[in-house]
Amino acid sequence: MVVEKVMKRDGRIVPFDESRIRWAIQRAMWEVGVRDDELLDRIVKDVINRINELYDGEVPHIENIQDIVELELMRNGLFEVAKAYILYRKKKAEIREEKRKILNKEKLDEIDKRFSINALRVLTSRYLIRNEEGKVIESPKELFERVATLAAIPDLLYDERVFSKEGGYTQDLKKVEYYLQNFEEFAGVYSIGRFRLNKYHFERMISLYKELAEKGKMKVSIDEFLGMLEHGEFEKYEEVVEEYFNLMVNQVFMPNTPALINSGRPLGMLSACFVVPIEDDMESIMKAAHDVAIIQKMGGGTGINFSKLRPEGDLVGTTTGAASGPVSFMHLIDAVSDVIKQGGVRRGANMGILEVWHPDIEKFIHAKEQNVGTNVLSNFNISVGLWRDFWEALKEGKKYPLINPRTGKKVKEIDPKSLFEELAYMAWAKADPGVVFFDVINKRNVLEPAKGEKIRATNPCGEEPLYDYESCNLASINLAKFVKYDDEGKPYFDWDEYAKVIMKVAKYLDNAIDVNKFPLPEIDYYTKLTRRIGVGMMGLADALFKLGIPYNSKEGYDFMRKATEYLTFYAYRYSVEAAKQRGPFPLYKLSKYPEGELPIEGYYHKEIWNLPWDDLVEEIKEYGVRNAMVTTCPPTGSVSMIADTSSGIEPIFALVYKKSVTVGEFYYVDPVFEAELKKRGLYTDELLQRISDNYGSVQGLEEIPEDMQRIFVTAMDIHWLDHLLAQASIQLWLTDSASKTINMPNDATVEDVKAAYLLAHALGCKGVTVYRDGSLSVQVYSVEGEKKKRAPVKPSEYAKRILKEIVESESWLKKFVNVEAIIDGTNGKGMPTFSLSNHKGTLNPTKSGVDERKIKELLGIAYCPVCYEHGGEVVELRMESGCATCPKCGWSKCVIS
Incomplete structure (x- = not known):
């Protein structure tokens, strides 16, 4: 038999x-x-x-x-x-x-x-529940069950037997209050099929019932609802839990870190980042400090625009003294973040923004100038907010006015060219500040009439432009999982399956808003007015490896555009269907959606459509849309490690690198690259050593065939112009923005940074973060001995063509962008630039004689605090998606990833 x-x-x-x-x-x-x-x-x-x-x-x-x-x-x-x-x-x-x-x-x-060993290490170190003795008492299976169970709860309460979109029902809420006060007694009492609701699931379910009942939308009493649940009348939703569970354990998608940690647990906060307002009075300033403390105590990050604060030296009417200015209050918020410490594992994450017209803009640009091992504003990313009038002044060579926000009057005029050069220089020297293009962000802002103002802030990593007290609720889909193989072994991307998963993940995030335990009542209120969700992507580099497409090629950028177009189209598809059943977001009628407007640039370029956008827009006009914004590309740090895939939309940092563990050292090899080496009979320890010593790159290694060198590229194998094109290709179809690092080699110039900012704006990016290799001034190198020089990188042929087209169409850019010099690698070379000569003694903890105090000072800045605190290992952080991230344990300065 x-x-x-x-x-x-x-x-x-x-x-x-x-x-x-x-x-x-x-x-x-x-x-x-x-x-x-x-x-x-x-x-x-x-x-x-x-x-x-x-x-x-x-x-x-x-x-x-x-x-x-x-x-x-x-x-x-x-x-x-x-x-x-x-x-x-x-x-x-x-x-x-x-x-x-x-x-x-x-x-x-x-x-x-x-899950791989690496994924399990990350899960164990940060995500699985521990008891008071610090012992892990939860398995990965139990983690994903509690996350999936929570996400399905709203489906029960939006069931047509229970929910009325039109409303008009009145329910007695006394019993609801009883259940909320005594929720701990109901652990394990109810279930959705085989999935038991713990006490925190139960509390979130009752809270959502209360919220909907107060709006008159519950057809049945709370006891009738619980009776239905007890008698198995919602058994069909077991399939929903199973679906979310299977998508996560098969590494097809992952929610952001707070959702994995807090679902079905006491904190209950599923969002990562928030924007906090700050007005020009002491009460508001201290309220902002309070809000930051509460948010970061719960593990969130905050974005703050300081532009409403009067400049340093300005009159303070109550005391007739002088104002200390926005930068001083940034130090206040930084100190608050330091004290909170977020459980001792993650530093507070803040985005500090000052708009370019503010009189203190030069002080702001130089705020982190002394950040050479001194941790100046270490809990802040800082960005300058730029508007169209600044670009016009730069273009026309006119003086640019600085305005006192208190009086609205001009304080002085500056040379925009000089300010722009200062900005580029500091980004070149210190990797801060970045830039946020508020003119681009607000160009397609469909919420402006509903909100009565423009967006003026972002979350800490910059991919979520938000109004005051809004939050971002994010998850990322693993693109590599949709690469399949035909009968002849040729790879293809399964677009149909991808579309189905996008809609499921959009629903997961929409549901998450309803069962989220927000840190402040203001955040709960304003988040639910717009119901923003952010369906994102990760595993892009691995997907391209599998498909045999170079990241820095026209084919690569075409794939990025199509993948993002699908992402947004099918996220909207879900959102329209949800609006039909549950109702549109509350501000829908006041927005530009009823006029047929969309917050995506790609929609206004019909010649590049792959999908029927006109039909979708007609449905939105007829039925509304459940979520004001639907897509973003966040950093994925440890989340992509759990998914065993490449980080976010970034190229891979290194194909091979050395990792130290308790039993010795071994080489970590990108799994897709490893499989290809073995398939071709090239895999040897000696070759891995050579690749590791070559900065994890295969470029220039004679043992590696030319086609593999073309496909398997790393972040530093790609010219900064190609990094920009990747970000712009993805931005074209996102409702929000993308977190991406524009990697530059150590010998990049200030002229390169200036050109990158100008071209990013021309390409339609909403902001940009440039990172020049070594600009933190305290960088550990992964190869023994002195740092050897990388081979120079040139732009791809496609990038050269686009560069020429942009500069020809915007002729004023020729004053700032030297096309030929960028192409041949001589842009700004030979010009005087800042020197780090007084910091030649760059820390290298792989050598003896390490200054222990310096290392501790730089934990969370240059080195991983978790690896150091748990094992004494000094692991250099990498800049990915605008975030400092540990390649070993997944620790990230960004709360999302």
């Missing part, structure tokens, strides 16, 4: 899967350079026949099957393949043992096995 079942190591009986045997044998054959499909077919057939012969329909153990594979390989004389297979088994056994240690478990379940 044919064997149909197999026993796994944890005792589960599962269907026998021949493809798993084929894949394991194929891997072993590839390891020794054997590529013979006929031979593979024959060996697999022999193995299957032997299994059926020995077990005759009984259930073999997985170890017995693997023993048979070894014997059949040797019986066929494939001793080298058998050796590779034995080593493969040994490695898998070692991995299982390491996973057991990480999770402190005797047996791994089916979910534990799906």
Whole structure:
């Protein structure tokens, strides 16, 4: 009889899967350079026949099957393949043992096995619940169940038997208050199918019932609703929980960090970032400090525009003294963030913005000038807010007025060119400030008539322009999971499946708003007025690797545009359907949506459409839309590590790099790159060493075929102009913005930074963060010995063409952008620039004689605080998606990732 079942190591009986045997044998054959499909077919057939012969329909153990594979390989004389297979088994056994240690478990379940060691380390260090002794008491499976269960709760309350979109119902809320006061008594009492509601799930469910009942939208009393739940009348929603659960454990999407940590737990806050207002009076300033403290105590980040504060030296009427200015109050907020410490693991994350017209703009630009190992404003990213009038003054060479926000009167005029050069110089020297283009942000702002003002702030990483007291609720879809292979083994992207998942993730985020426990009542109110969601992407670099498309190519940018167009179109598709059933966001009628406007630039360029946008807009005009904004691209730091994929929309930082663990050192290799090396018979430890010593890049290595060098590019293999094109390609179809770093080599010039800012604005980016390698002044290098010079990087042919087209169409840019010099790599070379000569003694903790105080001072700035505090290891942070991120444990300065 044919064997149909197999026993796994944890005792589960599962269907026998021949493809798993084929894949394991194929891997072993590839390891020794054997590529013979006929031979593979024959060996697999022999193995299957032997299994059926020995077990005759009984259930073999997985170890017995693997023993048979070894014997059949040797019986066929494939001793080298058998050796590779034995080593493969040994490695898998070692991995299982390491996973057991990480999770402190005797047996791994089916979910534990799906995640890499790296992913499990990240989950254990930051996400899984611990008891008072610090011991992990939750498994990954339980984590994703509590997240998925919470996300399905709104479906019960929007069920047509319970919910009325039109309203008009009155319910007695006394019993509701009883349940809210005694929610701890209801842990595990109710369930959605097999998924039990813990006490925090129950509390969020009752809170949502109360909110909807107060609006007259609940058809049934709270006890009737709970009775329906108890009698299984909502059993169909078990499928919703299962769906979210499976999407997460299969690493197809991940919510942002706060949602993974806080779903079904006491804090209950699922949002990452918020914008806090600050007015020009002491009460407002102290209220802002209070709000920041409350938000960051709960693990959130804040964005603040300080432009309403009067300039330094201005009159203070109550005391007839002099004002201290916006920068001084930034130090106040910075001190608050320092004190909070966010659990001792993550520094407070703030975005401080000052608009270019403010009299203190020069002080602001230089606010972090002394940030050479002194942690000046270490809890702040800072950005200058630019408006169209500044660009016009720069273009026409006219003086630019600085305005006192208290009086509205001109204080003085400045040379915009000089200010622009100062701004570029500080970004070049210190990686701060960045720039936010408020004219671009507000160009398609459909909420301006509803809000009565323009957007003037962003979250800490800059990808979410927000009004006061709004929040961003984010999740990211793993693009690499949609690369499939046809019968001939050729890769393709499954656009249909991608579209389905986008709609599911949009629904997850919409539901999250309803069960979110916001840190302040103002945030609860203003967030629900617009119901912003941010469906995002990660795994872009890995997807392109699998598809064989270079990141820095026309094909790469075309893919980015299409992927983002789908992202926004199908997020809107969900949002329209939700508006039909649940109602549009409250400010919909006051917005520009009823006029057929959309907050995306791509919509206004019909020649590039891939999807029927006109039909969608007609539906929005007829039914409304549930969410005012639907897409963004946040940093994904540790979230992408959990998903075992590349970070956000960034190219990969290094294909190979050395990692230190308690038992020694090993090489971390990008999984897609590793598979390709093995497929081609190129994988050796010696080659990994060479790639690691080459900054994790394969460029210029003769052992690596030319086509692989073209496809497998890293962040520093890509010219800064191509980084800009990637951001602009994605921005074209986002409702909000994208968090991306424009990486520049150490020898980039101030002229390069100026050109990057001008071109980013011309390309339609909403802001830009430039990071010149080494500009933190305290950088550890991953290769032994002195820092060796990287090979110069040139723009792609496509980027050269776009550069020429932009400068030809905007002729005034020729005064600032030297096209030929950018192309040949001489832009600004030979011009006098700032020197770091007085800081030649760059810290390198891999050498002896490390100044321990300096390292501690720079934790969270240049080095990972978690790796240092938990194991004494000094790990250099990397700049990804505008965020300092640890490549080992996933710690990030950004609260989202």
